[in-house]
Amino acid sequence: MSVTEFPPLLSEDDLQKYKVPLRWRDRCAAYFALYHTCLIRQSANSSVDCKHDKHSWEECENLDFIRRQQELKQVKEQRRAELS
Template sequence: MSVTEFPPLLSEEDLQKYKVPLRWRDRCAAYFALYHTCLIRQTANSSVDCKHDKHAWEECQNLDFIRRQKELKEAKEKRRAELNES
């Protein structure tokens, strides 16, 4: 599975239900919740494999990082353009 877009944001109730830590409550929280749920299942049944869920979550994190880099670059370019005009 290739992550090409972000999942819908989780509600506050869902974030608490899936015990998503504050540091992971971002655009990829839904993937973290799936991964965390898989890890819980894995402790009960060792035949469960969570590599796919972990990969999807990490890929989403990477996609979000790239998005934030682009936003920062655009903001810097906009600021430079504003400074050059004045």
């Protein structure tokens, strides 16, 4: 499954419940929470594989990075247009 859109944002209670670090509290926090939960299950049961969850989280982070780059580009273009 590839990530094509961002998951709904987690509430503050959910972020604390899943112990999402401040660094990863972004649009992809739901994927991080799934990955972190999987890692906890993996530590208890070595047969659990978290590669898919990690891939989904990393793909979401990459898409979010691209989105932020595009937004920055648009803002710069708007400012150039305003100054011209």
